[in-house]
Amino acid sequence: MESATLTVNGMKCGGCENIVIAKLESLDGVKSVSASSADKAVKVEFDAGKTNLQGIAQAIKEAGYSVIED
Ligand SMILES: [Cu+2]
Numbered sequence: 001m002e003s004a005t006l007t008v009n010g011m012k013c014g015g016c017e018n019i020v021i022a023k024l025e026s027l028d029g030v031k032s033v034s035a036s037s038a039d040k041a042v043k044v045e046f047d048a049g050k051t052n053l054q055g056i057a058q059a060i061k062e063a064g065y066s067v068i069e070d
Contacts, residue, residue, distance in 0.1 A: 001031060001044055001046070001047060001048075002004065002045070002046055002047075002048045003030075003042045003043065003044065003045045003046075004043070004044055004046075004053055005041050005042065006041070006042045006043075006044070006053075006056070006057065006060065006067055006068075007040050007041060007067070007070070008020065008040055008041070008042045008060055008065050008066065008067055008068070009030075009034070009065065009066045009067075009068060010015050010064065010065040010066055011035065011036075011037035011039060011040065011065055012037055014023055014037070015036050016035075016064040016065070017035040017036065018035075020033070020035045020042055020060060020065060021033045021035050021062075022036070023060070023062070023063040024042070024044060024056060024058050024059055024060070027046075027051055027055065027056065027059055028050050028051060029046050029047040029048075029049070029050025029051035030044060030046045030047075030051060030056070031046060032044070032045045033045075033067055041042075042060065042066075046054055056064070057069075060069040064068055
């Protein structure tokens with residue numbers, strides 16, 4: 001199991017956090033998600049054999065938020 005924290009722009013409230021969490025939890029291989037609009041942070045635990053950071057970032061974008069790549 002891998003874990004990563006992504007910086008996500010556009011989340012403004014708990015509703016946004018829940019949208020991102022629900023979207024990522026629907027991905028195969030994602031085990032747990034937490035999101036903080038205040039910190040612009042999304043923490044994901046995932047099975048690297050089933051998904052990867054690109055897939056996770058893509059899903060966040062599909063949900064309407066932007067991922068800051070560093
Ligand atoms: Cu919101």
